[in-house]
Amino acid sequence: MTLSRREFIAANGALLGAAVLPRSLLAEVEARSAPMPALKDWNQIRRQFRLTPEYLHFSGFYIASHPQVVREAIESFRNALDANPFLTVEHGMFESEAQNLQEKVRVDIAAYLGGKPDEIALTPNTTTGLALVYHGLPLKSGDEVLVTTHDHVVHHEAIRLSTERNGASVRKITLFDDAARASAEAIVSRVREGIGPKTRVLGITWVHSATGIRLPVRQIADAVGEINSKRDEKERMVLVVDGVHGIGAVDATIADLGADFFCAGTHKWMFAPRGTGIVWARAQNWARLRPLIPSFSDLEVYEAWTEQRPVRGPTVAARVSPGGFLAYEHQWAMGTAFRMHQQIGRARIAQRVAELNGRCKDGLSSIKKVRLITPRDASLSAGINCFEVAGQKPGETVKRLLERKIIASESPYAKSYARLSAGLMNTPEQVDQAVAAVRAIAG
């Protein structure tokens, strides 16, 4: 539930009555629902991006270039905010449920995720989402958080910072020794072996930015569910998934993936505005969390404060969405990116990502001095391809590709690899050019 206008006005001592956003600003604010272009062919989709043509962009997964439809939505909201910040924020955030722009964003996101709008918390990125979940879970001394050795620094740090406060212990397990030869069955059995009697949380990453491997999240969730079914209610584990490199790249109904908490930035594969993300969870899981950051999106919290009484009811997603005034033009334009993905088609996007990256992996594997780290199997990979060139450090490979105007990246992990990642901004021909450049520098 959102703050009503009356409540907000009362809080600010203003008396505007039923002030309405001027028609011109209303049009700006409503531009989010402007008709989406057909986006039928890949060249038309590629033209959505304003990427410099001097380079071949193979690190699109790092942080999004805003597509045209998203730029336009941001611009509309920005115009309205610059013209009249007070009335625009009032209208968009506090006036009524029906006009609330965060609600509209949640509706667009839920249509893509397959869940319900009120299951979604809006965050600035994956990092904040993970921190909200790990700090919000009621962990205590004697509980264990089980995580893997493959996760991103922000995932491990969210756990460290939380468990240093609450006294729970942390254990890390390795899910495979060689990503290229991993199998879903072997990964799931490592998970089963790793879970201990005190494990209360299992943290995993859907698509690893360290190796490009995609975990069989559904099968892991089923294993967790089976172990949980033999446990007392209070000893059951929750599954936390860092899904940032799966959402927008893989054709999956995220609400059915099996995660209890799904955390993702939407400013990578989803092409939503930079500085946006989500946490998705069902109502019973939100109810387990203690919010960490004050919310602007939950009327009950505000009413409890004004009436000087305890907050009623269970924690809900809106109560966990960090409040404070934000760069609203970015947050409110998130929905446009989700609608763009729906318009192109989730399955079509995933197929394109698989085709381009499959082509990249085939090409890299054909080079004698190159070792591909990411599995060739499309069901165990997504859009990130990690590799090493014999006799070269990953940083050197990336630098030499950059000299050839190809933007690759180096994975920021203790064991790092060079990475090429193809997305909707790339063509099969560009993939071939990138592979040819790797061949040339491999010697």
Ligand SMILES: Cc1ncc(COP(=O)(O)O)c(C=O)c1O
């Ligand atoms: C696996 C993984 N998780 C989390 C992050 C951090 O993402 P965000 O910028 O959305 O916090 C990254 C960064 O690229 C990542 O690769």
